[in-house]
Amino acid sequence: MPRFPVLAAFFLSMIFGWSAADAQQKPARPEPSQCQAIAQSLPKASFASFSSPGPILANDLVDGDVKITFLGHATFFIETPGGVSIATDYSGAYPPPYTADVVTMNKAHPSHYTLTPDPAIKYVLHGWSDVPGEPAKIHLTVGDTLIRNVVTDIRSWGGGIEANGNSIFIFEVAGLCIGHLGHLHFELTDQQYAEIGRLDVVMVPVDGGLTMGADSMSRVVKRLRSSLILPMHRWGPPIDQFLALFGPDFDVGYAPTASVTVSLKTLPRKPLIYVLKGL
Template identity: 95%
Template sequence: MMPRFPVLAAFFLSMIFCWSVAHAQQKPVRPQPSQCQAIAQSLPKASFASFSPAGPTLANDPIDGDVKITFLGHATLFIETPGGVSIATDYSGAYPPPYTPEVVTMNKAHPSHYTLTPDPAIRYVLHGWSDTPGEPAKIRMTVGDTLIRNVVTDIRSWGGGIEANGNSIFIFEVAGLCIGHLGHLHFELTDQQYAEIGRLDVVMVPVDGGLTMGADSMSRVVKRLRSSLILPMHRWGPPIDQFLALFGPDFDVGYAPTPSVTVSVKTLPRKPLIYVLKGL
């Protein structure tokens, strides 16, 4: 007759193994770390240089991949990543991309920056505001090769007051790049907000001269962010030259022959470049 102790021991070991596997599966997935966010978020008046990180990037994220950004109109730009993720910013549907995007971001300062009836084929619709007045929208998610997160800012309300946390700066981290869209930015950023944003290699900036912020205020934000590639958007009224005139010899200016630009860590300009996409 076989002794029962080895059988019982094997049984209990198998039970312990199964419990360990189940317990491990129940643990929450650790949030994807940001490669662009400032390590020390309380540094006063810190300016974050644009450079490619030496550390690891997102899973399945080729650091040498190209990201294509196309100006569609107003504040809507279309981002296409090396991993096939497509994103339309400040999406209202008025400026449709060439195909249905996987992700759209929205802000609510004006109806031209959002829609409440998006195409149901869009997989992720990200509102830059919370349904609870005054509460900040909290977005931090990984879609394919892209980490998407937000930093909230206040906006002016239609009644003349201030609506807390009514706008989101959306940040897309992909292929070793930190890409930011300032949304409908109404106020200069605080030290804390700069720290939450961290490094931006590419930034999309409203240049309307007053509907968001005056050109002087917006230029100060751009200078402090010190991004390698600055893409003007949301031009309404004043000529783009009025905005460009606020930048000295530390910035280059270029005009794209098409509405698109393709950028990678390897092709980032060494000197900050304000690049006006065709159609602005």
């Protein structure tokens, strides 16, 4: 057995009064965000997807596939190579095929959350704080997935602004950066783009007004420059009105099913707006 860890623990105990048992029981530091790493040094940059994103989390299954299924409205079901299952903007109205390990929620409308989730769900993540105006702070590793959030303001029912009322949830798994914009009401600031970092896959509301106007939302999508764009939250205008805002720099595809399977190796080289069946 190598002597260095034992010696290190001994010297720490001599200097700081720690025991070897104390050192072993110290909580592990949270996994760093690899999707945000570039953004931290370039806060005003526009971020693009790259086929080789650099360092990968130690517990990522880099060669694995992530399956994303559109269940309805703003709810997607994400299944990771490590067996973690996640339902986004979960209200219970669009149940996944089996109980998710994690559900994320936003509160702009009741169709994006529930206060009575299935008690079998292990992690229920609110995109808002119980303290008015305070940001929700989520940085959680579940199996092979790092889950974090970036807060944005929303319009309140009284016509004002509710600070930090929405969360953009980001799932870092298998080397991929997957983002769900939630109920986004305002174009993102430079600081928010920096906090988000790189997004390879992004789920975008395309209702044309309940969140943001189509022009504003298309500017967000263009600046994020994700490899795979999955429309969601379509109310009112046909999807073609949103797609018409993108030129030859974006491809458009219509999926034969409600699911798509993606990995670092299969990300499209050119940004693809992919309309899953059921939208």
